[in-house]
Amino acid sequence: MHDIRTIRDNPAAFDAALSRRGLAPVSSRILAMDEARRAKILAAETAQAEANKAAKDVGAAKARGDEAEFERLRALVGEKKAQIAALNDEAKAEDAALTDLLMGIPNLPDESIPDGADENDNVEIHRHGTPRALDFTPLEHFDIPAIRPGMDFETAAKLSGSRFVLLSGAVARLHRALAQFMLDVHVEEHGLTETITPVLVREDMMYGTGQLPKFGDDSYQTTNGWWLIPTAEVTLTNIVNGLTVDESYLPRRYVAHTQCFRSEAGSAGRDTSGMLRQHQFEKVEMVSVTKPEDSAAEHDRMTKQAQAILEKLDLPYRTVVLCTGDLGAGMRKTHDIEVWLPGQNTYREISSVSVAGDYQARRMNARYKPEGGGKPQFVHTLNGSGLAVGRTLIAVVENGQQADGSVDLPAVLHPYLRGKTRINADGQMV
Structure with a gap:
């Protein structure tokens, strides 16, 4: 969410920043709503002062025996109380409308x-x-002979519908090993705090990180009002929801391996083959909470942490900075890490590492108290995949595929696989 004071101070700069996202100016509408809200608050305060004065005068009129003035002032106090209640209700309605508007405006790039x-x-x-360099035509992950026996889309469709997969045997074991490997690296080498979080959250948690109100169609809601998390960004970031922490508490660096759920609304026809884009998938998610002056360096740090996983797996990749037209609504800056997929002969996204600034913190009311004293400040929040487990599996098997249909597995995973080094063309890990 945005700071109304910043918009008041420089509405032109606010509109100019939004225009980089291709959005029309909105500051005049915001300021008009803000002015109406403040006018109602001022009117309520004025009426309260008048009611207070009249209440004092009531006693004086009674004391001097002026019954007519006593009755007039008592009636005035009653009128003022009704007026104050009405003005407060109107101010609350104006405030709610303004908050809803600010909630729906994306972050400034x-x-x-x-x-x-x-x-x-x-x-x-x-x-x-x-x-x-390959001397054979590479296959996509779902067509590699070693992988086909352990990647069953037909049974998953029978169980759940399209965009689900049933993993078994060597493929399931490889998937599990990848998640464990990622967690170990992030905890032991990168110093992140391993965290196990719920995958069902209350609605206000989805508001806190910006999935609501604008992107509700992208997620799943249960009949009793819980939401299934699209990523552990929701749970990890909301750890500081509503808190005012000491400066010494920061930075906080978390990592969690969770199931994730996305409806993929509006993505019909995109990446429908294989397990590249699924309704249910697993991710190892990183979240950092920092002071504002540290968030840029933390963004670079987190990007390197995600890149390190790919480097240890010996997977070629590239990192891009997203332009304004591709930037997520809640983020100020994003690095996409794209891994090489031989079967598609292209680089595909495997991690997005983003800095939200204070955008999420304002929605969550998450602050810290400076050590030297002074007014509490909003924290900065960052998140990034470290990595998407299913997409990493795709990259490992496509880059490790051999001409005979087998798959060589990265050396760093061998200890997690009890010394197994490959999946043969029959789908057996050997």
């Missing part, structure tokens, strides 16, 4: 990110590794 219309205008900032 960081000045450093490029302008652009869509993903074609993103800018590459880093590249690691070289795609392996």
Whole structure:
């Protein structure tokens, strides 16, 4: 959410920043609603002062035996109380409408990110590794002989419908090993705090991180009002919801491996083959909570942490900074990490690492108290995949595929697989 005082101070700058997202000016509407709200509050305060004065005068009139004035003033006090109640109700309604409007406006893009219309205008900032030269035509993950026995879409469709997968045998074991490997690296080498969170959350938690009100169609809600998390960003970030912490508490760096659920509304026809885009999937998610002056450095740190997973798995990747037209609504700046997929002959997103600034903190009312004293400040929040487990599995098997249909597995995973090094063409881990 946005700071109304910042909009009051420089509405032109606010509109200019939103225009980089292709949005029309909105500050005049915001300020008109703010002025109406403040006018109702002032009128209520004025009426309260008048009621207080009349209440004092009532006693004086009674004391001097002026019955007519006593009755007039008593009636005036009653009228003022009704007027105050009505004005307060109107002010609350104006405040709710203004909050709803501010809640629906996306974050302002960081000045450093490029302008652009869509993903074609993103800018590459880093590249690691070289795609392996193959003397055969590479297959997509679901067509590799070693993988086909353990990746069952037909049974999953019978159980749940489209965009689900049933993993078994060597493929399920590889998926589990990848998640464990990621957690170990983030905890032991990157110093993140491992966390196990719920996957069902209250509605206000979804508001806190910006999934609501605008993107409710992208998630699933239960009949009793809980929401299934689209990512552990929701649970990990909301740990500080409503808190005012000491400065010494920061930074907080969390990591969690969870099931994630997305309806994929509006994505019909996109990535429908295989398990690239699913309704249910697993991610290892990183979240950091920092002081404002530390968030840019933390963003770079988190990007390197996600990249480190790919480097340990010996997977070629590139990192791009998203342009304004491709930037998520709640974020100021995002680095997308794209892994090389030989079966598609292209790089595909495997992690987004983003800084929200104080946008989520304002929605959550999450603050910290400066050590030197002074007014509590809003924290900054960041999140990033470290990594999406299913997409990492896709990258591992496509990059490790051999001409005979087998898959060689990254050396770093061998200890997690009890010394197994490959999946043979029959789907057995050996």
